[in-house]
Amino acid sequence: MREEDVDLFNRVQAQDEVALEQLYDRYERILYSFSFRVTNNKFLAEEAVQDVFTKIWTKQRNFDEKKGKFSSWLLTMTRNTCIDLLRKRKETPYEFEERDSMQSKEPTPEDQVEWKERGEEMQSAIKELPNEQQEIIELFYFKGMSQSAISKTCDIPLGTVKGRVRLSLKHLKGILTKKRERGVYEDG
Structure with a gap:
């Protein structure tokens, strides 16, 4: 905590x-x-x-x-x-469902493995994005910066940041869907 x-x-x-x-x-x-x-x-x-x-x-x-x-x-x-x-x-x-409960103090080993696999799957998909979209995802989701803070940090308009976040998520969804359809990742 x-x-x-x-x-x-x-x-x-x-x-x-x-x-x-x-x-x-x-x-x-x-x-x-x-x-x-x-x-x-x-x-x-x-x-x-x-x-x-x-x-x-x-x-x-x-x-x-x-x-x-x-x-x-x-x-x-x-x-x-x-x-x-x-x-x-x-x-x-x-x-x-019980699996959705946030009451358990420690994740099960299965949960830990699933989170690790999902994390690796996501990192792999992020690497396929253009550099500017990778940067936006990194700042917004992994560093927790607000869109306005990203706008100031990267010196780009707020509307551009919002558009890149939406576009990045759209592209990530497409990449993950294609990988799953090809059987690269099993859907658990």
């Missing part, structure tokens, strides 16, 4: 706006992706993320480091928020 996460959370609980921004920047993308997977609706996913951070800001929350990772606690809160939003809309929530 990142010590900074706990520190940021404690600062947010003390109404530190800068800490809230840092926590948001760190987790917004993963919470949105997770929320979208649960709701299958971009507007509900955005609302869920907003609700989670609003709850953290406006209500005292209990997080116990002894019970698990902060990120797992945050994902559990996000999942519950998504289900609540779906119930309000009277839609059937995503069927939560």
Whole structure:
């Protein structure tokens, strides 16, 4: 667990706006992706993320480091928020499977192998992208930079950064699909 996460959370609980921004920047993308997977609706996913951070800001929350990772606690809160939003809309929530649970303290050996294989598959696909797209993916996904920070760092317009992110993801999807169709990687 990142010590900074706990520190940021404690600062947010003390109404530190800068800490809230840092926590948001760190987790917004993963919470949105997770929320979208649960709701299958971009507007509900955005609302869920907003609700989670609003709850953290406006209500005292209990997080116990002894019970698990902060990120797992945050994902559990996000999942519950998504289900609540779906119930309000009277839609059937995503069927939560045990394998999706973030409650387990340690990944199973199977999980570790799968993550390693997926990581290698992704790295291989990224290497097939043009250099400018590789750079954008590296900065955005692996270094966690915001699109506006990438724009300043690379001295390119924000719209260009956004376009390259979209194009890179489209190309990655195509590369991975082709590799799987050729049987280079088994789909697990």
